[in-house]
Amino acid sequence: MNSVMKGAGYILVHTPDMVIHNGTTQMTERIVNPDSGYLKELPTRLRSYDRVCAYYPNQVYIGNMTPLELKEIPGPWHDQTSPMDDRFGPFGEIMPQDEFYLLVQAVDEFELVFLDRDFVSQTKPRLKANPIISDYLFNRVKEGVDHARLKELIDDEGAEGLYIKDRIAGAVRRAHDIDSNLSAHVMLENLVSKASSTLALLHAVKNAGIDPNEVEYTIDCSEEACG
Template sequence: MNYPVIKGASYALIHAPNLLLRQGTTQTTERLKNPNSEYLQKLPGKLRSFEEAVRYPANQVYIGNLLPDELAAIPKPWYENPVENGERQGKYGEIMPEEELLGMLKIVDAFDLVLLEESFQAAVKSKLAAHPVLGDLQDLRKLDRNPAGIDDIKKLVEAGLAEPLYLSDELVGCVKRAHEFDAALSAHVMLENLVNKASAVIGLKHLLAKSGLAAEEVDYIIECSEEACGDMTQSGGGKFAKAIG
């Protein structure tokens, strides 16, 4: 590679209010320190719906449906002036709803840590199969395998062996721990890692689709997220580039 150039860019915004409420870093810490805090009580009422997130002007600019100059012409606060014809798909990527992200968690899971309730798994399989960019993923077939019963999911969550996955107030799945004793492989860390991997796969698939670049032409992937992977002997020093590619 003698003349490296930027051939394309893509973005993926994922609307995941349930993950934010239950597994977000600030919320997790606050719940340990002060579980009855005013912050935790008021937070659910401050979140936007998926439709509101799609119509938020800055988000439409981010995925390429509006120009920055057009955003400057929209009166602030922008949340009071939504884009009436805002779309989830854009020139540079998309805004994805949470249920599709949860389906992607199982697709990118290489160790059978993700359990999804049977009816939810079937429904999200249909949505992802119809997705304009992700519908050709080979591992989409994982959503045909091993659906879980809700009672089994509840037992794992209540025993502290898995992190719950919610959609609104409904339990639809969980992510199990990967090791009984290794804190670096706890259920919470596994969920963080899988969300990181899934969102990166979404972004990469959009990049290939938008740029016309063939996956076979990519020699090297650099992954720059804040998260790290690895067991206790690696001290979380690994990155996800190999898993994403």
């Protein structure tokens, strides 16, 4: 039997607050050197979502420009603004952080992800408007919990916080009280991997013109192991 590549999906996810609050380098720095200049400077060095969309190489990545077109633009590109700044392209999309948090909960099989009720109500319409998100995934997003419950999860139960700026948008619980391999941080890493690979797969299926109901099985080569 021969294998044929019929399509591919290319996605980027802009999660600046995860860099600040959930990145392992930053978490370690907060422990060993909480007043470091690096931590103070980091937020000023992160691109906004609009600037991420207007970054030339990102537009090439999702298919709105070709590598040859990019080659004709003198570099460096990091301080330039692309006139093409679309979120969607022929290959995939650039998803913003708030919608991605909802997608992380949608792929959670073990009820580890809790989101703020107000945040969910504000963000769900934007996720619903994304044509690649199926009703099945959308309906897996829960209504949310109140802020006090999120604080309790983070402060008292070892959960990892999800933030929008400095506001708590959600929390991810640990999957076991003792096993460090099932800590909240590890589960968040795995769920983020699962959510982003799901988004890429949805675009790959769309681009290949395949009916998802005809797919008998998939092979996942990413590292997550969370259902």
